[in-house]
Amino acid sequence: MPHLADVEADLQSLIEAHMEAMLGVRFLASEYVIGCADGGRIDSLGLDENGAPVIVEYKRGTDAGVINQGLYYMAWLVNHKDVFRNLVRDRLGVTAASQILWSASRLICVAGDFTRYDAHAVREHRRSIDLVRYQYFGSDHFSLETVASVTGRSAQGKRERRRACGDPLLRKQGRAMVELAQAVDEVLVGLGGSVTRVQRKQYCAYQRLRNFACLIPPQQAKVVVYLKVAPAAVDLVPGFTRDVTGLGHHGTGDLEVQLRTEGDLERAQELFRLSYAAA
Template identity: 45%
Template sequence: MSNLKVFKVRGRDVTEVPGEAVSVEAELQHLIEANMERMLGIRFLATEYRTGRHGGRIDSLGLDENGTPVIVEYKRAKNEAVIVQALSYLCWLQDHHHEFENLVRDKLGEEVAGDVDWSAPRIVCVAGAFTYHETVAVETIPHRIDLVVYRVFGDAVALQLVSATGGTRTSARGKISSSARTGAAAPKSVQQYLDASPRELRELYADLDELLLSHRDVQREPQLHYFSYRRIKNVATVRIQPRNKVLVVNLRLDPDAVDLCDGFTRDLRGLGSLGLQGDVVEVRIASREDLDRAAGLIQRSVETG
């Protein structure tokens, strides 16, 4: 994060605030664990979790906004093999679905535990810095790995996503669904809905996708029911409604700070939103004019992520 400069302003004078690493790794871990959902978009489950015969302790375990298991590891010095260590814990996680789901059940309830997405568990490594070779190496690893750099500026903490790999998804999504048990057809995926959409709606989604991905370090990740777009946290989710010829976009915005318009924007607080928690605004986009109208809201949501 050497390119990030922070200045304290007094009138017309500025003084640079030097960025620092924390003196003890545990300080960083405790800070993030206490604020994990706000800082990383991950619901905290456990700290220093013992992996039994596998050996070692996972720094933090969590569940992200898409229902995906997450291993979070921290390091302060450049010479710590934090990525290798996290990958070894991922091997344990993939062999202990039931144990992880019991942890989710105890912390977040039966419904959340029954919908854990095992198709692509994530690793998040948080450090004061990563070497060039580490950022290149993760590109060759077929797992979802985020490298997040932090700096402390006085009483403020800055986080920056320096690398995010999509990995390879499997078809696993938690428990066997009721449709699979009864022989009913499996639910259609968001990609299938998109493929079956009229050409005009596919083109409109392509324009929306281009707008979202034009922002630096935004990643697109297909989920079962929606496309998620994230930086460190999800900044937007997109569902396809071919029958209504509309894109339903959920944004991380305070509804009280948005001039809501019936039929175009809606306050989702208390109604639930796939992939986003807390303050969420729904935007319905049915035309290029709607997309142009929503561009400012999309920009604001990306900036919050």
Template identity: 40%
Template sequence: MADIKLFNINKTVKEYQSGTVTLEKELQTVIENNMNTFFGVTFLASEYRTTDGGRMDSIGIDENHCPVIFEYKRSMKENVINQGLFYLNWLLDHKDSFKVLVIEKLGLKAADDIDWTMPRVVCIAGDFTKYDESAIKQMNRNISLIRYKKFGDDLLMFEQINENIAAAISEDTSVSKPKSSDKTFEEQINGADKEIKVLYQNLSNYILSLGDDISETHLKLYAAFKKIRNIVTVVALKKKLVINLPIDVSTVTFEEGFSRDVTNIGHWGCGAVEVQLKNKADFEKAKALIDRAYNEN
């Protein structure tokens, strides 16, 4: 794998020498203290114990309300992927334990919002082998491989080098359901007008064309397009698409009937900038904001 080089171009060009953080407790502590900033995940617990004596390195819940397990690869020989999958399977069999943890840390409402359709494992290492990258493609689970590099004393880089997106897990009677009036995203898109279905496909194609680091997932109540974090979320209504973008609202000029600031308004999806797409013209106008969301997140 080609190494990434970082240069300071202020006056005299100087290369930062890359290295690794003392593995892995220092790195784990930095990530846990800044998990939301780095990955859009709310940190819940470190060294979380399972009933069979295992310990997950870190566990959290992401901006889509899905559980996330973090495992840190301490040596090239360590099979951190299989370890993460083992913990993920344990978690799927012990959903009540995770709900109790969320209640303790975030409260009952956050626990009621847990979405089990896309739980995932994030594996973090100084590097991965070609076998690691190939292996996750054979697994029907959501797994991300994140490589890190440290440059100098105060620069830390994360690079998503591979990701596997599995089909959403069907919910069962043991999992909290959306309110009866709330349609799942699949129900939303199936009930939309034909023109809106076409508009969604065009929107999806455009977002995915922005970079090969973007993935599309259909969650319980909306579709999410993300890199390491969400860049666009979509709710499908019968006659329009409602998209949310994680952009600084102070930098956006809002237009009545097209866009608005929903910072203090309840909404599905992620991002305080809401845009309504009713036709191709709206879609064309929204592309500049979508591009910003991609470049700024």
């Protein structure tokens, strides 16, 4: 039978110990004391796969105050960027600190459950918020389920989509590839209602709770997508799929998919779905 944590601290300790695997977030700090008039402690601070700041708040059961508490900490974060930047520099280095994606800052609320009012409330805010339900199954199994996911106005929108798929710079590299990239974008976003698009200069990430695909700006003769699919689990096809485990590239994912035609996009869709399901 599914059950909740005995105490909230057990839940927090488990997720902090496996934060990158569970949430796609690099752990920075626990019980971080904020220096302001009203004070407070942020349960967990981290940096996600795209370099966006992440605040994680935990509640053992259902608690209507978790969203407002998290938003209070988000407001502090926006007004104290230097403090967070210094924390990232100390934990992850100068390069990570110089590439923080402030426009995609996120709040992840992890709780035993949420009400329909919670799901409605996050849609009224202009922040990127994920409501995540947890459950324990016996002593050896643990699950996370996204209940609601809302993208902040800065992380996604028409402007970002144009940058990802068809701005004037990309048109110089071949209209056909731009149109193919736009088709890829539509397929990835259409995989589910919880897909968030996050734009970086070098790639466009598609995420649920974690990245499941990264679209590279179209090149002269192909469109490249990186997926969170284990290359060993698929039949690699030269010129179409490639194992890039351990190879440096923009974005995240160990399976590279190269698309040159609409037919390539059609046969890539099962790989897209596998990666989406894994995220």
